[in-house]
Amino acid sequence: MESTKQGKSRVLIGLQYGDEGKARVLDKIIDDADVVARFNGGANAGHTLVVGNKSIALHMIPSGIFHPEIKLYVGSGCVVNPEKTNKEIEEIEDLGISLSRRLYFAANASLVQPHHILLDGILGKGIGTTNNGIGPAYADKALRIEGKRIKNLRVADFFANPTLAYSIVKENIEQAIESYSISGINTAKLATKFVEETKGLEQYYCPNPLFLENMAMSGKNVFFEGAQSVMLDVVTGTVPYVTSSRTIAAAAYTGGDLSMKYHSQTIGVAKAIMSRVGNGPFISEFGGRRSEDYCAMDGGNNYKREVESNYDLEKLLKSEDLLEVGIGLRILGNEYGATTKRPRRIGMLDLVMLRQNCLLNSVDALYINKFDCLNDYKRTSLPGIPIVTAYRLNGKIIDYMPVATEDCSRTEPVVEYLPHLSQDISNVRNYNDLPIEAKDAIAFIENKIGTKIYGIGVGPEREQFVNIGGNKE
Ligand code: IMO
Ligand code: MG
Secondary structure (H helix, E strand, C coil), X not given: CCCCCCCCEEEEEECCCCCCCHHHHHHHHCCCCCEEEECCECCCCCEEEEECCEEEEECCXXXXXXXXXXXXXXXCCEEECHHHHHHHHHHHHXXXXXXXXXXXXXXXXXECCHHHHHHHHHHCCCCCCCCCCHHHHHHHHHHCEEXXXXXXXXXXXXXXXXXXXXXXXXXXXXXXXXXCCCCCCCHHHHXXXXXXXHHCXXXXXXXXXXXXXXXXXXXXXXXXXXXXXXXXXXXXXXXXXXXXXXXXXXXXXXXXXXXXXXXXXXXXXXECCEEECCCCCCCCECCHHXXXXXXXXHHHCCCCHHHHCCCCHHHHHHCCCHHHHHHHHHHHHCCECCCCCCECEEECEEHHHHHHHHHHCCCCXXXXXXXXXXXXXXXXXCCCEEEEEEEEECCEEECCCCCCHHHHHHCEEEEEEECCCCCCCCCCCEHHHCCHHHHHHHHHHHHHXXXXXXXEECCCCCCCXXXXXXXXX
């Protein structure tokens, strides 16, 4: 007789603007997972994994590559760039890791076509996109057909008829070239390359939409890994400065090909000093609008790490100008994009946003990375660790993030200062060894947001982590 044991499914999401260190938390708690699945986004994600002396930034393949028994699934809510995916597979195999019979692409997932990337390069500048063709790919998915032209191509459509796929892709490139007067493109070559790259993925094609459901039914555990983060959600994020997919926890069950009945836990990941790449509202940003403009200069390419590392760090940190303090904290925290290398905008921990996102995503367990960075505030002239605990909009205190961009820009953060940490915590591994100021900060955050903190990151290395769940006295 078949076993009656049902699998469980967990969802891990970022609660701020991305880059909270989702992959390292996943890596800490992945143990009982049988499959790690992506449900949104594409190669715009940048998930850095470190194991021993091996390090790799994953963009399309789910984290979990270092665990050979864990399967990797890319769900139907994703958009897949074949060329980038093949490159990534190669990089992973160069580390001595095999993906054969481990990696699966959903039949319903859409392919990022060459014209999507061409268009993103032209149209995505106002947002500061990652140039992965994400917006145009999701737009074409919603558009479906334009006149007689098929716009959206799924993995299944491709393998059902690669010859037809070739002509669809070619026509779409031609249309883009014509509409935007793009020159220097060899359409046939680009379309042929796309077809070859996609054929290269054939061994990973998963034709059966019941794949995850069957696994869960037979007792296997599914771990959904969110890409981007909830403030970048295309509906409830800081629209229009968002990505084009749904990034909230519930999206795991619309883009992940599993029914909701297996859901058992939602894990949220945040960062103790926040960051954002690309444009858009960021109420707790150091230096506000000036920082946004500074970081956006030359598409984000003006102030990369190599440039800022020559600055006088102590002078920046001690500055009365919060823009400069932010730059200093960025250098100390090494906050530069994993995908694009752009400088990330830096801001105070914002508990209004964090509370809202924990509530709306029913977060059961919260992890906060870069807790050690709170000690960097000691090197500034700020009177303590700044934490945003409320907003003021048009003279009124509010406890939610305004929806309109204009309202966000009029919103002032209400800041409370917690006592500086009395010692560096990057070598601490147990909750009990944390200085009292860190324990108090943890309690303060939990109190304000009504969600339990299960762990904190205290440095970039894999073992620089303090597990808290259940260990508190
Ligand atoms: P992970 O998974 C941080 C941002 C881009 C841009 C906006 C839209 O590593 O947290 P897109 O290319 O998606 O159309 O860009 O969203 N963005 C991210 N920021 N982390 C990410 O992924 C991001 N993916 C997209 O910077 O502002
Ligand atoms: Mg990233």
